[in-house]
Structure formats: structure tokens, C-alpha cells
Amino acid sequence: MSVAAAHYLRAATPLVFAVNATASLVESERRQPARHLDFIDRAIVDAINGERPERVIVIEAPPRHGKSELVSRWLPAWYVGSFPDRRVMLASYSGDFAREWGRQAKDTIAEHGREFFSVALDRTRRAASEWALAGARGGMVTAGIGGGFTGRGAHLMIIDDPIKNAEEAISETVRENHWSWWISTAFPRLEPTPESPAGGLALVMATRWHEDDLSGRLLRWGDSAEGRAAGGVRRISLPAYAGEDDPLGRKPGEPLWPERLGRDLLELRRAMLDAYWWESLYQQHPGTYGRSEWPSSYFSEIWCDRSEWPDRFAASVVALDPSKGAGSKRGDYSATVFVGLARSTLWVDAQVRRRPVPTMCSESVAFAHAHGCDRFGVEANAFQDLLVGPLDDASSEAGGAPLPIDLVDNTVNKQLRISRLGPWLARGKFRFLRNPDTERLLSQLRGFPFAEHDDGPDGLEMALRVLRAYLRSGGQPEPDDAPEEVLRV
Numbered sequence: 001m002s003v004a005a006a007h008y009l010r011a012a013t014p015l016v017f018a019v020n021a022t023a024s025l026v027e028s029e030r031r032q033p034a035r036h037l038d039f040i041d042r043a044i045v046d047a048i049n050g051e052r053p054e055r056v057i058v059i060e061a062p063p064r065h066g067k068s069e070l071v072s073r074w075l076p077a078w079y080v081g082s083f084p085d086r087r088v089m090l091a092s093y094s095g096d097f098a099r100e101w102g103r104q105a106k107d108t109i110a111e112h113g114r115e116f117f118s119v120a121l122d123r124t125r126r127a128a129s130e131w132a133l134a135g136a137r138g139g140m141v142t143a144g145i146g147g148g149f150t151g152r153g154a155h156l157m158i159i160d161d162p163i164k165n166a167e168e169a170i171s172e173t174v175r176e177n178h179w180s181w182w183i184s185t186a187f188p189r190l191e192p193t194p195e196s197p198a199g200g201l202a203l204v205m206a207t208r209w210h211e212d213d214l215s216g217r218l219l220r221w222g223d224s225a226e227g228r229a230a231g232g233v234r235r236i237s238l239p240a241y242a243g244e245d246d247p248l249g250r251k252p253g254e255p256l257w258p259e260r261l262g263r264d265l266l267e268l269r270r271a272m273l274d275a276y277w278w279e280s281l282y283q284q285h286p287g288t289y290g291r292s293e294w295p296s297s298y299f300s301e302i303w304c305d306r307s308e309w310p311d312r313f314a315a316s317v318v319a320l321d322p323s324k325g326a327g328s329k330r331g332d333y334s335a336t337v338f339v340g341l342a343r344s345t346l347w348v349d350a351q352v353r354r355r356p357v358p359t360m361c362s363e364s365v366a367f368a369h370a371h372g373c374d375r376f377g378v379e380a381n382a383f384q385d386l387l388v389g390p391l392d393d394a395s396s397e398a399g400g401a402p403l404p405i406d407l408v409d410n411t412v413n414k415q416l417r418i419s420r421l422g423p424w425l426a427r428g429k430f431r432f433l434r435n436p437d438t439e440r441l442l443s444q445l446r447g448f449p450f451a452e453h454d455d456g457p458d459g460l461e462m463a464l465r466v467l468r469a470y471l472r473s474g475g476q477p478e479p480d481d482a483p484e485e486v487l488r489v
Contacts, residue, residue: 011116014078015041015070021112035248036061036238036256037070043236044075044203048156050195055231056187056222058215059205060284061238065257071205072101072160076140077108079156081117084136089154089189093164095129095144101160102142103128146181153191155200162206162214166277169209172443172453178214187230198231208286212443216286240266240282293418293448298425302442303434310347315470316340318368319377319408319463322360322387323455335441335459336364338371339467346424346464349433352440352456361390365398373404377466380407406466415449418457421464 011017015033033041040059046052061067076088088105092098106121106128113119113133125132125139132139143149145162168174190200206215222233240261242250250256255263270278280286317339323332336351351367353360368376378387395402410417424430425445432438441456448457 011078011081013041013045014075017078017081017112017116018070018074021108021116034066034257034259037066039238039248040067040070040236043234044071044201047201047234048079048193048195050193052234053231054222054234055190055196055199056202056204056218056227056233057236058218058233059203059236059238060208060215061205062240062256062261062282062284063207064261065238065240066260067205068101068160071203072158073104073108075203076101076105076156076158077112080105080133080138080140081109081113081119083155083193084117084119084133084138086138086155086193087153087191088140088156088158089149089152089186090140090142090158090160091145091149091162091186092142092160093145093162093168095142095147097161098142098144099129102131102140105140106131109133145178149185149189153189155191155193157186157190157200157202159186159202159204159214160206162204163209166209169213170447172212172447175210175212175214175217179217182214182218196231207281208284209280211286211446213286237284239284243283294422294425294446296446299442299446301428302430302432304347304431305434308431309433310340310342313340313342313347315467316371316373317375317377317463317466317470318364318371318373319459319466320360320364320387321379321455321459321462322357333440333453333455334360335455336360336367337441337456337459337463338367338373339460339463340371340373341467341471344429345431346429347431347433348438348441348460349435350437350441350456350459352437352444352459357387357390358394361387361394362397365391365394365403368403369398375406375466375470376403377406377408377462379462380409406469408462408465410462414454414458417461418448418454421445421457421461424464 011020015037019033040061043052043057047054047057059067059071072090076090079086079088090098090101092101106126109119109131110121113121119136120134122132122134122139129143130139130141141149141152141154145159162178163169163174187202190202192199204215204218206213208215210216218233219235221227227233236247238247238256240256242248242252242254242256244252246252246254255261255266266282269282273281319337319339321335321337323334333352333354338349340347349371351363353363355363378391391403391405432442441460444453444456445460448454
């Protein structure tokens with residue numbers, strides 16, 4: 001066997017390279033790779049070689065199970081060594097954390113590059129955050145999420161731990177920023193390879209913190225037309241304890257890496273965490289923040305599509321929460337919420353958007369006319385201080401009849417008002433028409449009272465009060481059509 005062939009066999013994959021260069025990722029002195037790392041390793045290499053169509057892989061595994069060591073240290077060194085003219089980008093929650101993985105990958109090339117790949121570092125470009133190979137175009141650059149990659153391209157993108165802690169996880173602003181960065185900066189940087197002319201490979205690797213974190217959004221994006229056109233998203237979910245249909249073939253309840261983190265250690269960690277964080281971080285079952293007002297079961301059967309939407313309603317209203325005024329926060333959304341009563345169910349559509357007052361008024365008027373609502377509720381102070389002129393102007397420009405406006409006094413504490421939605425949620429009385437606006441409303445509702453924004457739930461609660469007032473004032477629905485809670489709001 002030639003020396004080159006021998007080197008290739010010793011570095012055929014990132015994990016094989018790591019096992020032959022060090023014992024850090026083996027399960028025992030027998031130097032056998034841990035089986036979950038072997039599974040991840042094979043999935044990555046199959047994608048790089050073009051043997052699977054997905055161009056994004058979401059990897060979920062518990063903390064301290066070797067995933068970052070494999071994917072953020074050994075994979076970049078192996079990839080650049082194997083493909084000297086290709087580039088790697090690595091991003092994390094902070095530039096310093098990402099830079100540390102860049103340093104480890106660089107040091108790995110410095111120590112093992114000549115032996116395994118016949119490559120060496122460029123002496124003029126060997127910073128931890130940006131290094132390159134001598135005599136080739138390949139190398140690696142690192143940055144914190146949100147910056148550092150402008151004007152650059154990569155054949156392999158690694159996103160390792162985009163969320164730093166629980167505070168970031170429950171921040172809607174942080175999650176929105178991560179998604180905007182992915183769409184506008186990260187994914188467009190992927191360049192084609194001979195194995196994948198459509199574009200390189202992105203790996204998003206994280207313990208899960210929240211159902212709407214970057215991993216969660218990517219999984220939903222992968223099911224969309226845009227995501228499928230981009231090649232799709234593969235999910236590799238490896239919980240600490242196996243469930244049914246485990247990808248590794250484990251029996252239910254079997255630990256992921258018993259040689260390093262067996263049952264005793266896992267149970268010790270479970271005892272130190274509340275149930276939500278254990279399920280999210282270790283079992284890869286994220287929801288919203290664990291002490292939210294309502295359990296996730298309240299939201300399991302809440303969506304509908306146009307085919308299910310009623311043709312007529314016994315009564316219907318629209319409420320506008322403008323989120324403008326002295327007490328508003330910069331960046332708040334305005335919420336225009338429709339609630340219609342039909343078949344003992346409350347059907348909901350919404351606009352939950354950041355928009356200037358003229359746009360908010362014109363869109364809300366068009367929304368109300370499109371739904372043919374019986375009443376249009378506006379918070380009294382906001383109407384008198386801000387909206388009376390713009391709403392009248394928007395109605396005139398639309399050429400429709402003046403809106404049947406009801407003024408609503410919001411004197412009760414907002415958190416108490418929104419908590420009144422609980423009985424409908426508990427009894428499954430809501431159906432939300434699925435669209436980006438109602439998804440935003442539901443995200444705020446799931447995270448209440450810890451979500452960063454609550455404009456959508458506030459508008460929904462206000463719409464229910466307007467509906468109650470309308471029903472009691474003479475716009476009577478069919479007998480027994482109104483759930484009892486409606487009349488008690």
C-alpha cells in the first residue's frame with residue numbers, strides 16, 4: 001500500500017482522523033468510536049460526498065456528548081485537509097467562542113496536517129479567527145452570529161451553539177435576529193462543490209432551548225417550498241435517553257453515551273434541572289419556557305386552513321392593539337385580530353406586524369372589510385390620542401363604509417387580561433388560520449408571560465371583550481352557539 005493510500009485510510013472521515021490522531025473521542029481504551037459520533041460522522045460525510053440531497057443538517061444532542069469536539073474541531077481540519085481549496089465558516093453565539101474552535105482546528109492542522117494530508121498552514125495567515133493553507137485557497141474563518149462573513153463564501157458552514165443561555169432562548173428578538181442572519185447572511189454564503197452544484201453543506205448543531213430556536217425554524221423551513229428547493233433539511237436528534245424508533249437502534253431508556261455519561265450521572269443532572277430544561281437540553285423536546293402560563297398541550301390542535309374556515313359566522317369582530325403611545329416599547333408589534341363565532345368555536349385570523357401608523361390603519365381597515373366584521377374595537381386612549389384621523393382617512397381611501405368602531409377601556413393589568421384566555425385554550429375553543437401573522441401570535445401566546453412581546457395576545461383578548469359586548473347588545477348568535485366563557489369575559 002502506498003504512503004498516500006495509508007494516509008487516506010487513516011483519515012477517511014473526520015472521526016477516523018480523530019481516532020487515529022488522538023483518543024479524545026473514543027469510548028474506551030479499545031479506541032472504538034462512540035456510536036452516536038460515528039452516526040453523525042457518517043451522515044456528514046454522506047452529505048459532503050453528495051450521497052444525500054439535504055444541504056442542511058440539524059444535529060441535536062445533549063451537552064458534553066462530544067458533538068462540538070467532532071464537528072467544530074476535527075471536521076474543519078479534516079475538510080480543509082481533504083479539500084485544500086475549500087473554505088470553512090464557523091459561527092457561534094459569540095466571536096470569542098467561535099474563535100476558540102478556529103484555534104483548535106488550526107492547531108490540529110499544524111500538528112497533523114503534513115502527516116495525514118500533506119498540507120501546512122500559511123505562515124502569513126494563521127490567526128485563530130482566520131487561517132489558511134500554504135499554497136492553496138482553503139482555510140477557515142470564524143465569527144459570532146450576526147457578523148464577520150460579509151463578502152466571504154464557504155463550502156462548509158458550521159453553526160455551533162447559536163444560543164448562549166436561557167435568557168437568550170426566551171428572547172423573541174434574539175430568535176428573530178438569528179433567523180434574519182441565516183436567511184440574509186449565512187445560507188447565501190454557501191458555494192457549490194463538484195459533489196453538490198446547488199451549494200455546499202450547512203451544519204447547525206445545538207442542544208435545544210426553545211421550539212422556535214434556530215434549529216426549530218430550520219426544521220419548519222425545510223418543509224416549506226423554499227426549503228425544499230434549497231435541498232431540504234435533515235434532522236439528527238439524539239436524546240440522552242432513547243425513545244421509540246431511536247436512530248441508533250437503542251432500546252427505550254438506554255443512555256446515549258453510557259461509557260462517559262451513564263445513568264447515574266444523567267439522573268444527577270436531571271435532578272438539578274426543572275422538567276422543561278431537562279426535556280429541552282437533554283431529550284431534545286423543546287417547547288416554550290417551562291414556567292409559561294399554559295402547557296404545550298393547549299396548542300396541539302389549534303390550527304386550521306382555508307378549507308376548514310367557516311363560510312359564515314354568527315358574530316364576528318376585529319380588534320386593533322396599536323402598541324403605540326407613552327408606555328410602548330421600541331420595536332413593539334401592532335396587532336389586528338379577527339375573532340368569529342361559528343359552530344361553538346372561535347375562529348381567529350390576525351395581522352401582527354411592525355408598521356408605521358398610516359400602514360397599520362390602512363391594512364387594518366382592509367382586513368376588517370375583507371372579513372366583514374360586525375364591530376371594530378380600538379383601545380380608547382389610543383383611538384382618541386392617535387388613530388381617529390388615520391382610521392377615518394384609511395376608510396375613505398378604501399371606499400368602504402365607515403368602520404363600526406367600539407372604544408375599549410383597558411384599565412385592568414395587561415397580564416391579568418391576557419390570562420383570561422386560559423379557559424378557551426384549555427377547552428380547545430380556538431382555531432387559528434395558519435399564516436405568518438397567526439404563527440407570530442401563537443408564539444407570543446405560548447411564551448406568555450415571559451415572551452418579549454405580547455401584542456398579539458393582548459389584541460386577541462380585546463377582540464373577545466368586543467365580541468361579548470356585541471352579543472349582549474342585541475347581535476345574538478344561534479342558541480347555544482356561544483361558549484359560556486365568551487359571555488363571562
